[in-house]
Each structure stands twice: as structure tokens, then as C-alpha cells.
Amino acid sequence: GEALAVSARVAPLGSRLVLLLVEDLTEARRIEAVRRDFVANVSHELKTPVGALSLLSEAVMDASEDPEAVERFAGRMQIEATRLTSLVQEIIDLSRVQNDDPLEDAEPVRIDELVAEAIDRCRHQAGSKQITMAAAGAAELKVWGNRGQLAAALGNLVENAVNYSPARTRVGISARRVAQPSGDLIEVAVTDQGIGISDKDKERIFERFYRVDPARSRQTGGTGLGLAIVKHVAASHGGEVTVWSSEGQGSTFTLRLPEAGAARDRALQHPDLD
Numbered sequence: 001g002e003a004l005a006v007s008a009r010v011a012p013l014g015s016r017l018v019l020l021l022v023e024d025l026t027e028a029r030r031i032e033a034v035r036r037d038f039v040a041n042v043s044h045e046l047k048t049p050v051g052a053l054s055l056l057s058e059a060v061m062d063a064s065e066d067p068e069a070v071e072r073f074a075g076r077m078q079i080e081a082t083r084l085t086s087l088v089q090e091i092i093d094l095s096r097v098q099n100d101d102p103l104e105d106a107e108p109v110r111i112d113e114l115v116a117e118a119i120d121r122c123r124h125q126a127g128s129k130q131i132t133m134a135a136a137g138a139a140e141l142k143v144w145g146n147r148g149q150l151a152a153a154l155g156n157l158v159e160n161a162v163n164y165s166p167a168r169t170r171v172g173i174s175a176r177r178v179a180q181p182s183g184d185l186i187e188v189a190v191t192d193q194g195i196g197i198s199d200k201d202k203e204r205i206f207e208r209f210y211r212v213d214p215a216r217s218r219q220t221g222g223t224g225l226g227l228a229i230v231k232h233v234a235a236s237h238g239g240e241v242t243v244w245s246s247e248g249q250g251s252t253f254t255l256r257l258p259e260a261g262a263a264r265d266r267a268l269q270h271p272d273l274d
């Protein structure tokens with residue numbers, strides 16, 4: 001198509017340039033296709049709770065003579081409205097982490113603060129399932145990055161650990177420094193004793209809107225965007241997120257991020273030196 005026509009026109013300029021151009025166009029096409037897919041997925045995801053709300057409001061009107069039914073339908077409307085709110089919020093979060101350069105307002109961020117925030121965010125849900133949360137090793141460790149984005153990433157991992165675990169289990173969060181020739185890394189691991197993830201699903205859970213079990217994810221208020229956000233935050237910080245899991249036994253998600261080391265802090269305070 002278009003890519004070939006362009007390459008034919010510039011062919012005399014040399015095959016390397018042609019190759020670059022064709023690659024560029026292919027990449028542009030790919031990005032455009034991904035964007036179109038995303039918009040289609042968003043519309044579909046939004047239509048589900050909106051459709052439910054519309055049906056439920058009709059049901060409320062029809063049941064106006066029956067106060068008990070009205071209350072039941074109203075309760076379900078509230079659940080759908082909450083779902084819609086968190087879906088919209090996660091779509092906004094995802095687009096923010098995709099569009100903002102996280103390192104523009106990067107700073108040293110204390111891991112123990114991120115861990116405390118993440119635990120706080122899930123306290124209510126963990127409490128109602130009697131899940132014990134334990135943190136270790138985070139004192140003194142700092143990563144380099146955007147505070148809000150890092151908090152969202154770790155928060156999502158801890159939230160998932162609680163969501164996909166049965167009652168009376170344990171969620172552990174541990175942090176350590178890993179020496180690397182190219183600059184030390186901080187590793188934060190979130191371990192649960194939950195349902196686990198099959199090898200087949202492991203490859204896909206970081207995709208936007210992918211859920212292993214949509215019914216279960218809906219129940220817990222999941223949007224399918226959490227891990228896509230985590231993956232994006234990790235990558236844009238020069239880090240990564242990986243998963244280890246055994247079905248029926250549990251999972252460990254590990255975030256690796258560049259440490260806010262002495263060298264980086266100095267470079268920030270005296271940008272002219274070295």
C-alpha cells in the first residue's frame with residue numbers, strides 16, 4: 001500500500017533510508033492500530049455499566065409500588081456507578097502515565113512511604129478478609145522517580161494481591177537493594193497466597209483490559225487496567241515488572257526500579273558538574 005509507494009519513490013536515495021522509512025510507517029501503523037483497539041475497548045467497557053444503569057433505572061420505575069424491590073435495584077445501581085467511577089479513574093490514570101514524562105518531576109522517593117500508602121489503601125478490604133499484610137526491608141531505600149506514579153504502581157500490585165487471595169492468607173511486601181554495574185536497583189516484591197496465574201495467562205495479564213476471569217474481576221471491581229499501568233510506570237522509569245506464579249499457590253510480582261543513589265542526587269543538585 002502506501003508504505004510501498006513511498007519506498008519506491010525514495011529508492012534511489014539508498015536502501016538503508018528506504019528501510020528506515022518503511023519501518024517508520026509500519027511502526028506508525030502499529031501505534032494507530034493499538035490506539036484504535038484501545039478506543040474500541042474503552043467504549044465497550046463503558047457501555048457495560050452504563051447499560052446496566054439504564055436497565056436498573058427502568059426497573060426502579062416499574063417497581064415503584066414495591067419498596068423492597070426499589071431498594072434492591074438502587075443498591076445495584078450504586079455498585080454499577082462505583083464501577084463506572086473507578087473505570088473512568090483508571091482510564092485517566094493510564095492516559096496520564098502514558099503521556100507524561102515521569103522523570104520531569106522525578107525525586108528520590110522513599111520505599112517505606114510507598115509501602116505504607118499501598119497498605120493503607122487496601123486496609124479495609126484486607127481487614128474484611130482477615131488477610132495479614134507484612135512489610136520488610138523497605139527502611140532507608142529510595143528510588144528515583146515520580147512519586148504519584150510509583151504510588152499508583154505499588155498500590156495496584158498490593159490491591160491485586162488482596163483481591164485475588166482467599167480469606168485468612170498473608171500478603172508480604174519486601175524490598176531490597178540489588179547491586180548492578182550500571183547503577184543499583186531497588187527490588188520490591190509483592191507476594192500472595194492467592195489463586196495464582198497460569199503460564200498462558202502470565203503472558204497477557206499486562207495487556208490493557210485483559211482479565212483471566214472477567215466475572216471474578218468484575219466482582220472485585222477490577223478494570224483490567226491495573227497491571228497495564230504498573231508495566232508502563234516501571235518501563236518509563238527505566239525499570240521493569242515481572243511475575244512468578246504457581247496456580248492455586250500464589251504469585252509474586254516484582255518491581256525493579258533505579259535507586260535514588262548518591263550519584264544521581266549530586267547530579268541533580270549540581271547539574272553542571274561532571
Ligand code: ADP
Pocket residue numbers: 156160161164192194195196197205206210211212213217221222223224225226227228251
Ligand atoms: P484487574 O483490575 O482485573 O485486577 P489487572 O490489570 O490489575 O486488572 O490484572 C489483570 C488480571 O491479572 C486480573 O484480572 C487477574 O486475572 C490477574 N491477576 C492480577 N494480579 C493477580 C494476583 N496477584 N493473583 C492472581 N491473579 C492476578
